[in-house]
Structures are given as C-alpha cells and as structure tokens.
Amino acid sequence: MSEEQKLSANEPLKLNSNFLRGTLAEDFADVSTGNISADNQQLSKFHGMYVQDDRDVRAGRRKKKLEKAYSFLIRVRMPGGVVTPGQWLKMDWLADEYANGTLKLTTRQAFQLHGVIKRNLVQTIREMDSVVLDTIAACGDVNRNVMCNPNPHQSEAHAEALKLATEISEHLLPRTGAYREIFLDGDKVASNEEEEEPIYGKTYLPRKFKITVAVPPSNDVDIYAHCLSFIAILEGGKVVGYNVSVGGGMGMTHGQEDTFPRTADVIGFCTPEQAVDVAEKVVLVQRDFGDRCNRKHARLKYTVERMGADGFKDKLEEYLGYALQETRPFEFTSNGDRYGWTEDANGNSHLNLFIPGGRVVDTPAFPTKTGLREIAKIHDGDFRLSANQNLVIANISPEKREQIEALLEQYKLSDTHVKSALRLNSIACVALPTCGLALAESERYLPDLITELEETIESAGLRHDAITIRMTGCPNGCGRPFLGEIAFVGRAPGKYNVYLGGGFHGERLNKLYRESVPGGEIKALLSPLIEDYAKQRQDGEHFGDFVVRAGYVAETTAGNNFHLNVAQ
Template identity: 45%
Template sequence: MKEKTQYVNFIKNSTQPLSDNERIKKTSNFLRGTITKDLNNNLTGGFNSDNSQLIKFHGMYQQDDRDVRIERTQQKLEPLINIMLRCRLPGGVIRPRQWLAIDDFSNKYTLYETIRLTTRQTFQLHGLLKPNLKKIHNLLHTIELDSIATAGDVNRNVVCTANPTESEYHYQVWEIAKSISKHLLPKSHAYAEIWLDGKKTESTESEPILSATYLPRKFKIAIAIPPINDVDVHANDLSFIAIKNNINKKIIGFNVLVGGGLAMTYGDVTTYPCKAREFGYINTQDILKITEAIVTVQRDWGDRSDRKHAKTKYTLIKVGVQTFKAEVERRAGIKFAPIHSYKFTHRGDCFGWIEDIKHDWHLTLFIENGRITNNNPNKLLKNGIRAIAKVHSGCFRLTTNQNLIISGVSPNNKYIIDNILKKYGISNHDSTPQRKASMACVALPTCPLAMAEAERFLPQFITKVENIMSKYKLEKNAIILRVTGCPNSCARAMLSEIGLTGRSIGRYNLYLGGDNIGTRIPRLYRENITEQDILNILDTTIGRWAKERRNNESYGDYVVRIGIVKPVINSEEDFYE
C-alpha cells in the first residue's frame, strides 16, 4: 500500500513533460481552437494538426482515402481528405424519422453513400467533405441528435444491452445510459458556436467533471443485463452489471466493474489488453455519483505524460484496486457493497423475430460488418431499411455487435415488414452462425491507423472458415471471431476466441483462447502470418476440436484445455508469456 500511495503522490506532483495533446486541450479555449478559421480555408480539405485533434471532441475524425493516396500524390494533389462523423446515441436507440433524415443525407452528401453501425451502438457517416460539415450538424440538431463527445478524451457513447429477450428491462437501462451520457457531457459551448452558428460567449466556462484539459484519454461505459454479455463488459473503463428483481421486473442495483480496455502497442510489453476488475455493488439511485467519482479519479490520477499508459486500466494497475476504490468511495460518499451473484451464459445478438410480454415484436437483422449499403443488387439493404422506417411506428435499436433491431413492432406491422424484407432480398437465413458470430473494424481505406484490411477482408475470409466448419460437420456451430486492422481492437478482437490484428497488408497476429462469453482474453499464438497460414492453423485446430471436444465445449475453452495456448489469467503479468 505504501508503494501505491507513493505513486498517487507522484501523479499529483509529477514534473514529467505532458504529452502534446495536453497542450492542445489546454490552449483550445474549451475545445474551440481555430476550427472556425480552418472551416473558412478553401485551400485545403482538412484541418491543421491541432484542430484535427480538437474536432474529435465534436465527434469527427479527419481521414483520407488511402486507396487513392499514391495516385493523388503523383498528380501533385493533397490526399482526398474527408471527415468521418460519429453520432451520440446513448443505448443505441434511433427513431425512424431520424433514420430517414440520416439516410437522405448519406445519399446526398457523403462520398460512400453508406451508413455504418459501430461496435459502440451508434452510426458513423464516412466521406464527409468540409463544406458539408455544418449541414450534418444542423441536421442532427433538427432531429434532436448530436455528435458531441463521441471521440476525444471524454466519455464516449454510453452503451447498454439492446437484446429483445431483455426488453422488459431495456427501457430502464436505456434511461440510465442517457442520464450518464448527459451528466458527463462537456459543458463547453464550443459545439453550438462552431457548428450551429450559436451566439459567441465569453470564455468563462468551466468543466467541473472533465476539467479544462478534459480526461487523460477516452473513457467508455457499458451496461449489461445478465445472462447476456452483449456489450462485452470487460472492454470498458466502467461497466455496470444489472441486478434484476424478477418478481416486479425492476432493476434494483448494479455490480460495478472498472478498468477494462483492449488496446495495446506492438513491441511495447508495457501495453496489453485488460479485463475490468470488480469493485462492488451499488443501488440504482447511486449510479451517477459513483460514475462521476470514478471518472474524476481517472481524470486526476491518469497518466498525462504518456498516452500509451493513460487509460483507466493502467491507472488502476499502478495505484492498485483498493487504493482506487477507496478514493472513489471517498469522493462519492458511498461504500461499495459485496458483489451480487451474476452469471453470463452467452453474448452476441438473438436474430429473428422475438415477441415480448406486451405482444410487441422485435426483429434483429444481421448486418455484416455493420455496413448498410445497396452494393449487393440481390440484397438492397439500405433501401429496405428505408422502406421499413417509413411504416415503422416503434424504434430502431443498434447493437454493439453492429446489427440492427426493428423494435416495438405491432402484430399488424409485422406482416408488412416481412413483406418489405422479402421485396428487398433481406434475410437472416442467408448467413451462417459463424458469419453472425464474426465482425471487423473499418480499417482500410479510411482509418489512418489501419495496418491491414479488416472490414473488406472479413467476408471472404469467413467463407473460407465456413468451409472448414462444414468439412468437420460443424455448420450449426460458431466461434467468436474478430478482425481488427491494428492492435487498438476496435472490433474487440482481444475478447474473441479467434482474434486477428493487422500487422501489414496481408499479415496478421493470430490470438486464440478467449471464451465465448467474453470473460477471458486470448493469447498470441502466431505472429505476422498470412491468411493461408491462419487457415491452415484453423483447419488443424477446428478439426481436432470437432473430434475431441467435451459435450458442448467451445473452441476457445478447448484450445486452452488441451494446451494449444495457456489461458491469460492476469494480463499485466502473463499476457506476453
């Protein structure tokens, strides 16, 4: 405990040079910077280096199309700079009228004319050009949405279970997700001033929760309802696990988990994925106090010198769970009770039609990689969802697995929606269990961090994995499989049974041994290998699994049991063994 106290004092009195992002935030005048000046600069399609960081706090990333980068360089043109915008959508709920407006905008004003559902239960628009940025923000404002704090060193979109099998509890956790999101929003008026032409205000603002320099790094929050871990609780800085009273159908409180995070840096063994740690149980009415206390402890104790070590997981490891927990209790004025018993039995989404206790229907549609397009002439997904939005009186729920739930459908509308799906060739039946259990991040051509393909790689790769599954008569089975274009694990590859992280074009690290409920991190099995190398390994291990598994033993549990990989027990100690 003495060493942990010394570390806390070190953080408070540190003379280590701050990262340059801290300078950018400090001098930004509460996230304004010179963004407006850059908006009016017609000589470039982008923002200067400082402002390209600041627009993240407004929900946008500056990118370029890497497929045409060399060609444009040869033509002495700047890269095809464009902007990706991510909406703030706590709990993933969007109304049909809102969807229709976004759909219209994507067709008229984006380079790719697509909508992408993300692993954080919202949507992204890719390929926005600078002259159209105010248009999208004004549209969002008109339909009662925004993109505030969906990127940058703040609390990101708050996610919660969207699964229809838990619909009687969904409204409760959705309301809590919205309240947490609102409570932790930046108080700066910069968003309205810049994007909505709001009245300029004097710089007398304050950020009582986030501080004038905001958080050391991004912060993620999730709410799960057992027995389904559809939000991957161990991927988040802060997760709440709902404890239900099944008699009155109310959520009575939450188990609190802190310090999850999946990103790492190749070649740096001081970085690694981590599972969240159990802090204890709280009553529902205390959730905002506990949330604020956890966020402010991370704000004050997180590493602002080295961004690779600035996430909550590293703060927790450095100071220790008990020290961090005690400070949270002190700030909140609340003591954690012992963890209530809970159990996860599966994760992922429940596809198809499900009827709830009120006799409303919910349809979960599989959206491969979350990409909503009309690229397949036999499956006009974008047009079909648009047609449904025109007749649907309920809502859409986006899931953290990149899928779409048409929620709150009356019995009469169920038949109408079924007919629309048939008209546009949209079906869950054309995808195997393995395809539905797989996902990828965006990666190339737009993500600047991508080292290899992910979204464009996955469909054909899964076809080859399906062939292996079929070869061993495992067509009805599925392995949680995820691909990311870099080690940041946006598709949560570090909580999968088979995880691929990009190293360079055509090469990946292969991780094996996570479990199918998302409570074990996989271990590196082979490094920097080709697709064919991966398929050869999967052919061998899946073949053995088919012959040697016990009862319904999952692939991840099997490869750990027989010693193909050792289980990761404690990331900071054994991830690189």
C-alpha cells in the same frame, strides 16, 4: 519537472483551446484545403469527427502532386444505440447527400458517416441537429457513447438499462458551448460568468473513457472490455441495482510490451439511485490520477492496474463518501446477439438482423439500405443498434408486422441470420482504406476469410456452433479483438497476428498463437485446430475453452501482458 514527467502534447493543447474551440471555426471555413491543422485535428475529435483520407488513391494523387483525398468520419452520439424511424431516415439521407452512400453501425452502438468533405461538414451536423442527433463527445478525451444491452425480449429491464445509459451520457457531457458555436448558430452564448467544465476541468480526461450497461445473461456490450460498466442485477424481473466493474480496455501497441489489453475488475454493487454518482466519481478519479504524461498509458485500465483494483475502489469510495456494497451474483452466457424474431409481454415484435461488418449498403444481391429505408417509412417503433454491429427493428406493433414482413421479403432481408454461426458471431473494424492507423485490411477482408474457414466448419459439422471471430486492422482494439475466441490483428499489409482462447462470454483475454501470418495461410493454420475441436470437445465446451484445455494456448488473467508468450 523531469523530461520523463513532461506532459503529453495534448495536455497544453486542451488547456489552451478555450474549451475545445481552438481555431476550428476558421479552419472549417477555409475551403482552399480539405484538411485542417494538426492541433485542430485533435480538438475536432471532441466534437465527434476525425480527418481521414482515401489511402487507396494516395499514390496516384501524389504522382499528380494533388493533396490527399481528405474527408471526415463523423460519429453520432446515441446512448444505447436507440433511434427513431425519423432519425434513421435522416441518417440514410445524409449518407447519400453528403457521405459515401453507406451507413456504418459501430461496435459502440452508433452511426458513422464516412467520406464527408469539409465544405459539407457543418451542414451535415445541422441536419443531424434537426432530428435531435449530435456528435458531441463521440470521440476525444471524454466519456464517449454510453452503450447498453438492447434486450428486445426483456422490455422492462432494457428500459431501465437504456434510462441509465441516457442519464449517464447526459450527465457526463462536456458543458462547453463550443459545439453549438462552431456547428449550429455561430454565436457565443452571452454570459457574465466564466465558462467552466464542472466535471472535466480545462484539460478534460487523460484519454478516452467508455461506459456500458449490461443485462445478464447477455454480455453483448462486452463489459470486460470497457473502462466502467454497470451489470444489472434482477430480482423478479426488476433491476434492483448494478454491479460495478472498472479497468477494462483493448488497445495495445505492437512491440511495446508495457501496453496491453486488460479485462475489467468487478469491485462492488450500487443501487439504481447511486449509479450516475458512481459514474461521475469514477471519471473524477481517472481525471485526477490518470497518466497525463504518456498517452499510451493514459487509459483507465492502466490507472486501475497501477493502483490495484482494491486501491482504486478505496479512492473511489473516498470520492463518493460512502462504500459500495458487496458484489451480487450474476452469470453471462454469451456476448453475441440473439437473431430472428422475439415478442414481448406487450404484444410487440422485435427482429434482430445480421448486418455484415455493420455496413448498411445496397448491393445487387441485397438492397439492404433501400429496404431499411422503406421499413423506416412505415415503422412506428424504433431501431436499436447492437454492440456487435447488427440492427434490431424493435417494437413492431401487431398492426405493422405484416407490412414490415412483406418489405423484408421484398428486399431480401428476411433471412439475414441464416448464416453459419461463425459468421453471425463476427466483428470487423473499418480499417483500410480510410483509417489512418490500419496496418492491414479488416472489414473488406474478413467476410472472404470466413468463407474459407466455413469449408472446414461445414465439414467438421460445426455450422451451428457459435465461435466468436474478430478482425482489426491494427492493435488499437476498436473491434474488441482480444476477447475473441479467434482473432486477427493487422501487423502489416496482408499479414495478421492470430490470437486464440478468448472466453465465449467475453470474460477472458485470448493469447497470441502465431505472429505475422499471411492471410492466404490462415485457413491451413486453423483447420487442424477446428477439426480437433470437433472431435475432442467436451459436452458444451466452447472453442476458446477447448484451445486452452488442449494446450494450444495458455490461459490469461486480467491485466497480464498477454501477448508476450507466443504458442510454439
């Protein structure tokens, strides 16, 4: 094997980890440090957690010769983002008891706890287990949390989408007993048979793998941004099957032109009975043909780009033993959330709340966390986390609606969606101070930047016109920035690459408009474009389409190294 073909360091690490055990149990038991070894940091991801430190206090602790302020991010596996009121209450309690007092709703429809110190880690996992929640495969080189469209106003279709998301999640879970041994009972399951991973094998996947299930006309799960997606095809309100898309992905690296975002290709149609099998076989193709030498090229999007969509489909059908059917017609009309109240045919009500940055926290003005806790105490339906970091209080019975409306009023939650459409269509990743990859602020800065842009939006008469706006602290794409009509990607402290022209339905990548723009100059940069859009747009034309038509940026196509051509 040549030097160029040498396996990445993670491959032998996984192979020699004894099915993801490593020395994690011993490391977590060592409270002389808040950190764990570099190898165990990689293995811990498979169990749903990352080591982080508070970068705001790094310099001060360094001067005092103290260890970094290490803690763990814990991510929960919850297919489709659906949890019971009891599970909500447990997570609310854990946030206060062991984390930093807040709950983060992620863009993968999951909870994140931040600030869990090592000595509390195992107990936190055990508390989750008591309400049938876990963190298995929430991170790592495996299939991660499976997303689906909440669609509270399409109950039957949502039920089918959630069923599929749950079945895929369970089918693709790692089979190792490591999680239970390390975090729950500490005992190795007795067996005379050698442990095996029937789907993943000893080295699992080359990189992370992401799956979504969408119900048109809503593309709120952003199917074009993911490795594998199932697009529900409805006839008479019933799901008759799914179009299959493969090869989407958002991450890239600044300055490395062979890394790029890619939109997924729709390659065929499968029946509901075939969907789990299709999911497994796509994973197997990626397991066998993904790049295990260069982790920057190890995602499925690069496998599909290298093989071609048709070539990948041919290999998939070889693994399946049957052919996919021809793609069925479908249409998306947005990739945002539907806010406010809706009712279904069963008489139940659903309320979609806007949660800024997905951060459930109490502030003096808006005691959101307390309000949702009180609602959970009486709610007899469920909660659904959206892929846009928002929350649906779902299946509110007629008997409970009046009580819940009173609590919404009491805790100032009634009008969370009475905001500009720009703000309601925003996403920000966590970034600083905890993410080790962040180059610039995101969650803490985007609300202020939107406030500045709203001055232009209001004066241009665009308050109620939806424009998707996304910000991330680095180019790894956790907030799916490269599909935003307007997006900001951290380049350095206080500086952002500005992207324009993504498709409103999530179907088209945006294009780099300006590099390394200081935050204080963004309003001046974008205001003329926004004003031009207000004056020159055609009927029904979205902002992303306008900036392409007007020549501010060129249109992109799937798989292009879109970031190469900077607008002049």
